[in-house]
Amino acid sequence: MTEEVKKRCAELVEKSKGIVHKAFEKFKPLEMAITWTGGKDSTTNLWITRQVCLEDNIELPKVITIDEGDAFPEITDFLIRTSKKWNIDLRWLANFDVLKCCQSHLGNTVKVKDLNERNQAELKRIGFEEDSFTFEAESYAGNHLMKTVVLNQFIEKNNIKALFMALRRDEQAARKHDEYFTKKEGGYLMPEHTRISPILHFTERDIWNNIKLHNIPYCLLYEIGYRSLGARTNSNPMAVGVPAWEQNLEHTPERAGRRQDKEKTMDRLRKLGYM
Amino acid sequence: MKNVVLLTVDTLRRDVLGGYGNKGGLTPFIDSLQNKCIRFTKAQSIGPYTQASFPGILTSSYYLEYGRGKKLSPKRTLVSEALKKSGIVTAAFHSNPYLSGYFGWNRGWDIFYDSMDADVSPEIPYIKGDGINSKVDECLFSYTREGKYKPFFLWVHYMDVHEPYVPERKYIDMVDSSISISQDEMFNLFKNVLLKRDVSDEETVGLLKKLYDAHIREIDDYVKEFFGILEKLNLLKNSVIIMTADHGDEFNEHGSLSHDGKMYSELIDIPLFVYGYDRVKAEVCNTLVSNIDIPPTINYLFGLEPAEDFEGHSLLPFEDYPKKGCFGEAIDKIGNKEEETDKPVYFYREDDLKIIYRESDDIWEMYNLKEDPKELNNIINASSLAENMKKKLKPRIRRWVKE
Numbered sequence: 001m002t003e004e005v006k007k008r009c010a011e012l013v014e015k016s017k018g019i020v021h022k023a024f025e026k027f028k029p030l031e032m033a034i035t036w037t038g039g040k041d042s043t044t045n046l047w048i049t050r051q052v053c054l055e056d057n058i059e060l061p062k063v064i065t066i067d068e069g070d071a072f073p074e075i076t077d078f079l080i081r082t083s084k085k086w087n088i089d090l091r092w093l094a095n096f097d098v099l100k101c102c103q104s105h106l107g108n109t110v111k112v113k114d115l116n117e118r119n120q121a122e123l124k125r126i127g128f129e130e131d132s133f134t135f136e137a138e139s140y141a142g143n144h145l146m147k148t149v150v151l152n153q154f155i156e157k158n159n160i161k162a163l164f165m166a167l168r169r170d171e172q173a174a175r176k177h178d179e180y181f182t183k184k185e186g187g188y189l190m191p192e193h194t195r196i197s198p199i200l201h202f203t204e205r206d207i208w209n210n211i212k213l214h215n216i217p218y219c220l221l222y223e224i225g226y227r228s229l230g231a232r233t234n235s236n237p238m239a240v241g242v243p244a245w246e247q248n249l250e251h252t253p254e255r256a257g258r259r260q261d262k263e264k265t266m267d268r269l270r271k272l273g274y275m
Numbered sequence: 276m277k278n279v280v281l282l283t284v285d286t287l288r289r290d291v292l293g294g295y296g297n298k299g300g301l302t303p304f305i306d307s308l309q310n311k312c313i314r315f316t317k318a319q320s321i322g323p324y325t326q327a328s329f330p331g332i333l334t335s336s337y338y339l340e341y342g343r344g345k346k347l348s349p350k351r352t353l354v355s356e357a358l359k360k361s362g363i364v365t366a367a368f369h370s371n372p373y374l375s376g377y378f379g380w381n382r383g384w385d386i387f388y389d390s391m392d393a394d395v396s397p398e399i400p401y402i403k404g405d406g407i408n409s410k411v412d413e414c415l416f417s418y419t420r421e422g423k424y425k426p427f428f429l430w431v432h433y434m435d436v437h438e439p440y441v442p443e444r445k446y447i448d449m450v451d452s453s454i455s456i457s458q459d460e461m462f463n464l465f466k467n468v469l470l471k472r473d474v475s476d477e478e479t480v481g482l483l484k485k486l487y488d489a490h491i492r493e494i495d496d497y498v499k500e501f502f503g504i505l506e507k508l509n510l511l512k513n514s515v516i517i518m519t520a521d522h523g524d525e526f527n528e529h530g531s532l533s534h535d536g537k538m539y540s541e542l543i544d545i546p547l548f549v550y551g552y553d554r555v556k557a558e559v560c561n562t563l564v565s566n567i568d569i570p571p572t573i574n575y576l577f578g579l580e581p582a583e584d585f586e587g588h589s590l591l592p593f594e595d596y597p598k599k600g601c602f603g604e605a606i607d608k609i610g611n612k613e614e615e616t617d618k619p620v621y622f623y624r625e626d627d628l629k630i631i632y633r634e635s636d637d638i639w640e641m642y643n644l645k646e647d648p649k650e651l652n653n654i655i656n657a658s659s660l661a662e663n664m665k666k667k668l669k670p671r672i673r674r675w676v677k678e
Contacts, residue, residue, distance in 0.1 A: 126397045127466045144397075176409040187459035255392045264391045268372035271400030273438050273470055273533065 001213060009210045013048060016198040019180050020052045023162060023196045026181075029053075031161040032061035033154070036090070038075040039229045040207050040218055040244070043082070045166035045199050047216050050086060060088070061164070064154060067094040068146040069135065070106055070231040078219040085217070093150050095119070098142075102135035106233065110135050115145075118189075122149050125189055128270075136233070140267045155191045162194040170203045171254065204254055208245035228255045278514040279576045281430045281569065282501065283332065284494055285325065285371060286437045286534060287520035289318075289544045291491045301450070301491045304499035305518075311554040313593065317563045318547035319601040319624060320522050324534045325373045327605040328521040331567035333380070333430070335585035339604050339619060347379035350584075354570040356383030357582040358428050364418075368411050369432035370401040386414060398441040398462050401434035404497025412504045419508055428573060433497055435490050436524070438533060439465035442489035450489045454482070461486060472535075472609065474527040484526045515576050516550040519566060528649065536607040538622035538631045539650045543603060549591070560593045563624060565601045600625035602671055607635050623668040630655070630664040632672060639665065 023032070034049055036042045046063065053060045065079055083090040097116045102108040111132045112123060126144050133141040154160065169175050180200055186192030202210070204227075211218055221229060222244040225237030239247050289295050293306035294314055321331035326345075327338040334351040341348035355365040366386040374380045375389040388410055390402040402410075411431055418424055441461045447454050464483060467473070474480055498518075505511040522534055528541045545566060568587035574580065575589040588597055600623055607620040618634040627645040632638070641655040641664060655661050 127470065177405060185458055187457065190459075253392075262377060265372045265375050265377040268375075268391065268395065268400055271395065271397050271439075272372070273465070274373075 001209065005209050006213060009206065009213050012199075012202055012206055013210065015201060016048045017052050019196065019198040019200075020049050020164075021056075023164070023181075023198075024052070024056075024058055027162045027194070029059040029061045031159060032164065033158070033160050033162075034061050034063045034164040035151075035166070036063050036065050036079070037166075037229070038065065038079045038082075038219055039166070040211065040222060041166035041168060041199060041202075043216060043218060044202070044207055044210060045164060046086075046088075047214070048198055049164055050088075062091060062158065062160075063088050064091045064093055066147055066150050067092055068142075068231055069094065069099055069102075069104060070233055072219075072221060072229065072232045072235075074221050075219055075229060078217070082217050091154075093154055095145050095150050098135070098145050106135055108135050109133070110141075118153075119145055119149065122189060127273075136263065139263055140270050143267070152189065152191055155193050160191075160193060162196055164196050164198060166199055167197040168202050168204070168207075169200050175200075204249045208249070212245070276426045276577065278426050278510065279428050279573050280505070280514050280516040281332075281428070281573065282498070282516055282518045283430070283432045284436060284518075284520050285432065285434050286522065286524045287491070287494070287546065288523035288541060289520070289546045290541075291488065292546050294548070295546060299450075299488065301488055302495040304495045304502075308502075308550055309548070310557045311552065312548040312550050313554075313558040313560055313591075315547040315560045315562075315564050315590070317561060318519065318545050319563065319565045319603065320520075320543050320545045321565055321567050321601075321603040322605045323522050323537055323542035323603075324605065325371060325521050327536075327603070328566065329374055329380075331565065331587070332519070332521060332569050335567050335570035335581070335587045337567070337586065337602070337604055340586075343606070345378065347382075349379070352582045352584050353380070353383045354573050354582075355428065355430075357570070357574060357579070357585075358577060359383045359385070361577065361579055362425065363577055364425050364427040365429075366414060366418075366427060367430045367432075368407050368414075369430070370407060370434045371432060374432070398439065398458060400439070401437070404433045404435050404494060405500065407431060407433060408497060408500050408504060411501070412508075415504065415508050415510065419510065426577070428577070431501065433494055435494050435497065436487065438469055440469070440483060440486040440490065441465070442486055442493060446489040446493045447486070449492045451485050454485060456482075456486075469532050472531045472533065474530060474532060477527075480527045480532070483532065487524060487526070512552040514552070517547075517569060517572065518550065519547040519569065520545045521566075531609065535609050536605045536617070536620050538603060538605070538620060538629075540644070540648065543622070560590075560596075562593065562596055562598065563601050563626070564590055564596065565603075568596075600667060602668075604671070607633050619673070621668060621671055623664065623671070625664070625667070628660060628664055630661070630668050632668055634672070 034046055036046050050060055097119055101110045101114045109132050123141055128141050133139055136142050167175060169178055180197055182195045184193050225240045225242050227238045227244050229235055291297050292302050294309045320328045322328040322338050330336050330338050334353050336351050341350050359365050365384045367384045368388045370390040375391050381387040393402055441458055468479055523542045524534055525531055525541050529539050534542050568590050571581035571585050571587050571589040572591055575591055590596055602623050604619055604621045606617045608617045620633045622629055622631045627643055629642050629644060631640040639655045640653045641658060641661050642650040
């Protein structure tokens, strides 16, 4: 690794630490949480935040991970190992009501009337009016109940005011103008909170350079060709057998290995008021 | 040879633009372009919603020409395919699921971005115009960086005017600062009023129209930003820009909301103009033209013959455009769901006369748009011209069924 790359990494991390410091000036650690999927970005994000806490003797905010019911065993394993290594009390969140209704089995049908009141209200809120849905991570109803609702309920129950998230500007076009601190307006079933993105300025290449430079742990799936990790049934390696950091990061889309066919398109149509 | 840019806005009514007579000042930037534009005052869409209209805009063929398949028939030639064959570089940037790779619209593009991999919220279920612009900026920047480049065809489509109508506060304020409404309330209007096509309360319909107008004001900013990108990259003076919409939107002009299978002006009338940097004055073309004419126009601008199966005619030079009627077709659905059993609806327009046929109830309608621009007075039984108009539309009805 060249000195130049090392210097850039140091600058990027310094900048991120500055954001984290600023966050701790605005919020108490008890009112904050760090989201961690086990992917390269959120692991980097957690590593940086944890560094700041160790250096300044600040209590590490709660660290949470959301189980959508379709996780790679490799990621689960990575989360367990790394949280032990870093001495983190990782909280595993899930929508257990939905998991119960589908017997935790992908592809099973969930009847809306079998769900609890809150989940039914959530479906109503997003305009889902059918009697049932198939349990899949990226389906319209599934995605909302398994991810958004779980996060919102956690925020509500724990009086969370701010969340550390691992968004990167270069991830997708829509993020280009994102800010480090974004306030999410509250509303019906939606608790108000602030989202903090300390690694917003990292590129995919920067992430790997920094991981290598500091020996930050990463999930083994990246070694066999995955570039971006989502739900198990939706993610595929981009180049089989080629480690992520050796792929053409600058000229191929990071999320190309994620399934983006029918379900994603249908989800969009539904949100636009069709179907 | 100049580059050609096709800039389309989903669900953009013609009457919201200053260039078409709107006095509300919703589109200051677009209006400022008019003195370098040819403006088509009577452009018609071939259909009232995206799937019925875009076959015209990008393949110069009618919606039901190849049956009712949801995916784009491989028999159609996309303008991108026709151009690519001739060595033109092609790129597309949009966020409309009906025009995504999944439905087959990704053919013939060197770069095709449909945003379907991005996460979106229920309130804003598409990539906003500024997100599309940054994607375009990035791509054009790297494509033209070397200085020398092959001419390109760029298609950019914005979704921001499309429901659920949850505009940002600053745009609501620009339209009417007395409106006090939260994001939740707007989203509830979408679910409880718009999706149900409930027009019972006039005031609520008026409020929805204002939220729609706020999005129009927003679009104007994105168009401005887009022109800024072209200018910054020194591309504006080397490009011809065609700007249009796929269809309009209804606010109870004919008893409903949104854009279903109806053939009235609020959905079928579209803005259409061609911007040229070197133009010295505004020009106006009052001939009846259709968005099915766009692909042959794009080919013409690149000095190419139209593809064999294109059904439209080049709009340029507009002196040579043949005088003809405009035709359109769609599925006669009310509400947001198209059922297999829903039947087609057709229209044909010539001069100021429009005839509509709805297969489901075997109903004919005819309007004189000059005397009755709101299309409220059906003259099918009163007009002596009705038979002649029927005769012109009839060959187009169920023409794909071999009897």
